Amino acid sequence: MLENKEYVFEIQGHTNGNRAVKKSKRHINLGEEWNFKGSSKKLSKYRAERIKTYLIKNGIKENRIKTVGFGGDKMIVKKPRNMREAMKIFELK
Numbered sequence: 001m002l003e004n005k006e007y008v009f010e011i012q013g014h015t016n017g018n019r020a021v022k023k024s025k026r027h028i029n030l031g032e033e034w035n036f037k038g039s040s041k042k043l044s045k046y047r048a049e050r051i052k053t054y055l056i057k058n059g060i061k062e063n064r065i066k067t068v069g070f071g072g073d074k075m076i077v078k079k080p081r082n083m084r085e086a087m088k089i090f091e092l093k
Contacts, residue, residue: 001060010066011051013044016080018072045069 001009015021023037036043048067056062077085 001055001064005061005064008064008066010068011048012074013046013048013067013069014074014076015040015044015070015072016075016077016083040071041069041073043069044071 001007018040021036021038021040021043023035028035032046036046045067046069048069052062052065052067055065
């Protein structure tokens with residue numbers, strides 16, 4: 001991103017479903033991104049914005065970064081039967 005200054009990037013946030021997200025007492029010490037209350041779309045947008053903030057702090061100009069939150073509308077793992085399947089994308093091979 002620092003080498004190709006003419007490119008504009010879109011950061012896409014996702015969740016594993018479109019249900020409302022509730023705060024959890026077991027995640028209370030993990031920060032707002034883990035202890036979130038609101039819609040899945042709002043959470044996915046929040047995730048994308050957090051990455052944007054990190055990139056800006058590390059030298060990328062704000063006008064080169066767009067964010068969008070899809071919630072569960074564009075799930076990476078289609079129709080997971082359980083959390084293990086939903087998280088399969090993150091397993092290291």
